[in-house]
Amino acid sequence: xxxxxxxxxxxxxxxEHTRCSVCNVKKDFANAIYQNGYGIESxxxxxxxxxxxxxxxxxxxxxxxxxxxxxQCQPAFYDAIIKILE
Numbered sequence: 001x002x003x004x005x006x007x008x009x010x011x012x013x014x015x016e017h018t019r020c021s022v023c024n025v026k027k028d029f030a031n032a033i034y035q036n037g038y039g040i041e042s043x044x045x046x047x048x049x050x051x052x053x054x055x056x057x058x059x060x061x062x063x064x065x066x067x068x069x070x071x072q073c074q075p076a077f078y079d080a081i082i083k084i085l086e
Contacts, residue, residue, distance in 0.1 A: 001059060001060070002057070002058050002063055003055040003057055004084055005052075006024070006025055006026040006029060006030075006049055006052060007026055009022070009023050009025050009077075010022055010023075010080055011023050011076050011077060011080045012080065013076070026049055026050060026052060027050060029070075029073070030046045030049040031050075033045055034046040034050075036069065036072060037069065041065060045062055048062070067082070070082075
């Protein structure tokens with residue numbers, strides 16, 4: 001179980017990870033999963049992220065899906081997600 005707040009994700013704006021912006025990625029990431037995912041688990045995860053408010057608990061299975069879909073996004077977003085999950 002891991003708590004994630006998709007309304008406040010620190011995304012680095014440079015490869016050295018010295019500058020970052022705090023972004024609300026809830027809607028964009030939920031839409032990415034909704035449009036590119038497969039199966040009821042992906043559908044449920046997209047809705048859970050979209051409807052989340054602040055820190056939300058995600059199961060180990062959901063975390064694996066989050067990693068999978070984050071890997072299909074921009075590298076800076078993927079790095080942000082991996083940092084949160086470490």
